[in-house]
Amino acid sequence: xxxxxxxxxxxxxxxxxxxxxxxxxxxxxxxxxxxxxxxxxxxxxxxxxxxxxxxxxxxxxxxxxxxxxxxxxxxxxxxxxxxxxxxxxxxxxxxxxxxxxxxxxxxxxxxxxxxxxxxxxxxxxxxxxxxxxxxxxxxxxxxxxxxxxxxxxxxxxxxxxxxxxxxxxxxxxxxxxxxxxxxxxxxxxxxxxxxxxxxxxxxxxxxxxxxxxxxxxxxxxxxxxxxxxxxxxxxxxxxxxxxxxxxxxxxxxxxxxxxxxxxxxxxxxxxxxxxxxxxxxxxxxxxxxxxxxxxxxxxxxxxxxxxxxxxxxxxxxxxxxxxxxxxxxxxxxxxxxx
Amino acid sequence: xxxxxxxxxxxxxxxxxxxxxxxxxxxxxxxxxxxxxxxxxxxxxxxxxxxxxxxxxxxxxxxxxxxxxxxxxxxxxxxxxxxxxxxxxxxxxxxxxxxxxxxxxxxxxxxxxxxxxxxxxxxxxxxxxxxxxxxxxxxxxxxxxxxxxxxxxxxxxxxxxxxxxxxxxxxxxxxxxxxxxxxxxxxxxxxxxxxxxxxxxxxxxxxxxxxxxxxxxxxxxxxxxxxxxxxxxxxxxxxxxxxxxxxxxxxxxxxxxxxxxxxxxxxxxxxxxxxxxxxxxxxxxxxxxxxxxxxxxxxxxxxxxxxxxxx
Numbered sequence: 001x002x003x004x005x006x007x008x009x010x011x012x013x014x015x016x017x018x019x020x021x022x023x024x025x026x027x028x029x030x031x032x033x034x035x036x037x038x039x040x041x042x043x044x045x046x047x048x049x050x051x052x053x054x055x056x057x058x059x060x061x062x063x064x065x066x067x068x069x070x071x072x073x074x075x076x077x078x079x080x081x082x083x084x085x086x087x088x089x090x091x092x093x094x095x096x097x098x099x100x101x102x103x104x105x106x107x108x109x110x111x112x113x114x115x116x117x118x119x120x121x122x123x124x125x126x127x128x129x130x131x132x133x134x135x136x137x138x139x140x141x142x143x144x145x146x147x148x149x150x151x152x153x154x155x156x157x158x159x160x161x162x163x164x165x166x167x168x169x170x171x172x173x174x175x176x177x178x179x180x181x182x183x184x185x186x187x188x189x190x191x192x193x194x195x196x197x198x199x200x201x202x203x204x205x206x207x208x209x210x211x212x213x214x215x216x217x218x219x220x221x222x223x224x225x226x227x228x229x230x231x232x233x234x235x236x237x238x239x240x241x242x243x244x245x246x247x248x249x250x251x252x253x254x255x256x257x258x259x260x261x262x263x264x265x266x267x268x269x270x271x272x273x274x275x276x277x278x279x280x281x282x283x284x285x286x287x288x289x290x291x292x293x294x295x296x297x298x299x300x301x302x303x304x305x306x307x308x309x310x311x312x313x314x315x316x317x318x319x320x321x322x323x324x325x326x327x328x329x330x331x332x333x334x335x336x337x338x
Numbered sequence: 339x340x341x342x343x344x345x346x347x348x349x350x351x352x353x354x355x356x357x358x359x360x361x362x363x364x365x366x367x368x369x370x371x372x373x374x375x376x377x378x379x380x381x382x383x384x385x386x387x388x389x390x391x392x393x394x395x396x397x398x399x400x401x402x403x404x405x406x407x408x409x410x411x412x413x414x415x416x417x418x419x420x421x422x423x424x425x426x427x428x429x430x431x432x433x434x435x436x437x438x439x440x441x442x443x444x445x446x447x448x449x450x451x452x453x454x455x456x457x458x459x460x461x462x463x464x465x466x467x468x469x470x471x472x473x474x475x476x477x478x479x480x481x482x483x484x485x486x487x488x489x490x491x492x493x494x495x496x497x498x499x500x501x502x503x504x505x506x507x508x509x510x511x512x513x514x515x516x517x518x519x520x521x522x523x524x525x526x527x528x529x530x531x532x533x534x535x536x537x538x539x540x541x542x543x544x545x546x547x548x549x550x551x552x553x554x555x556x557x558x559x560x561x562x563x564x565x566x567x568x569x570x571x572x573x574x575x576x577x578x579x580x581x582x583x584x585x586x587x588x589x590x591x592x593x594x595x596x597x598x599x600x601x602x603x604x605x606x607x608x609x610x611x612x613x614x615x616x617x618x619x620x621x622x623x624x625x626x627x628x629x630x631x632x633x634x635x636x637x638x639x640x641x642x643x644x645x646x647x648x649x
Binding site for chain 2: 065066171173174201202203204205206207209210213228230231232234235254255258268269270271272273274275276277278279280281282284286288289290292293
């Protein structure tokens, strides 16, 4: 707990209630090895100092374009990859400081739903063994396990008769339901949903999001919802963090972020999303960002967004903006936002 | 046998922007690829139908004649520029190739035109980029190169198959902006295939909605979003969260998209339709013209809240 105080100021973002997950200055750098002796010649700064809190029973939406580091953030938070620097607290336990059996004992309380339901389910296992595996691993046996599997399948909208089938017998949406059943099997508190709907058809996406919402209500779940779909995040999240090149640009309550975005990147990102209504589209003004996202192996100095920012000044390419709170309770990393 | 596309008919007018919307497996790509006989045959087979371009049926042309039209009169942009550009040829080579084949232009003319095209699609320092290979470019830049290749011979129709689906949203906005701009400058007709009702809302003049290998609705863009006539269209619109408003619970379309193994003798949407009644299960509805610019394939009349008259 001490390390937290030294890293960042006391609070870190909007929201209220009890903090379940506390992330402070989290970094994940992947080494770049080069030359004959595979020497360390640089680093991809996939996540480069992110700080936020997730409140119990709420959903934090983590948005950003590809390569912004949102999935790595989710993986490092669950200690699927070790952090390079910074801390993650789950309730009062510092996850970044424990490993082995102690971490394993906490695993049931933190789960993950993956993007691709084709790749994340073992094709040689039946639905019952996929959903039952975490139960077996953590000591539920026999009839009790079978009952729990039936209960889980009906919770996610599948039939108990599906238990003996294999993943290939299901459609993408149903497979994602199996992945969700596995994630909630051990009654977790916290689930990282990593692009859970990105691989699904439009008419199936809303089914899965409605399922996640109803499970949250019934089971009191807390979500980190990672997505590039800004419209869906507006629908599901309570608080939203916008990432760009490994850093959080803006963090705000969902309505504040969508109705009054403060960071120039958030503004441009929101203006780029098409709205399914020709009348709205006809009168919308777009900020078209020039150029591409720089490589996280070689990010620009100063503010990471300065190379594409429509309002960048000289200062932006020299000085990294501070993470600060605006009067409205929105947090930004920009010299000029107000 | 998979019946990927069943009895689809539509027109595209010169300079028009037609949006073709559908989910995976709805037959939207297969329809467009079949027009240009880009479907590998066998195993594919075009069982019946015509595709008339300026009075000539593309499906009956000799391979040589068809080749003149493909890439010459009708350009194609594919979804994934990484797999549709040749990785071992320079960008310049790939743009010049179609100029060489279709127009037999000499080398210096081709190079000048390639530079002009790269400039047109917004690629900085085009002279140097001619020598680049696809892997040296970002996803957005590769898609710009694809567009330059498709536009090389000033086609009258540009068919774009999910051209922004693989791109990030800020890059998608760049490409959409580019296509809008090019259409104004060149007057090319565009057929834009997508699963994203948001993208076509701001782009298309007219929209065709496909489901299970058929067209279920066709309307001018404003009418389609304002007063959808087919339950699938309204279901799809209801299931979309909105960026500009905080909604309640999302409407869902229950069930799964249809399997295309059997040619159905009933409405393909019937198993998922909230308005389904007896007739839907007995007979597949034809695509009916209900107004000058509007067609729908449904036995149910949403305005009347009852079965459609006169059928």
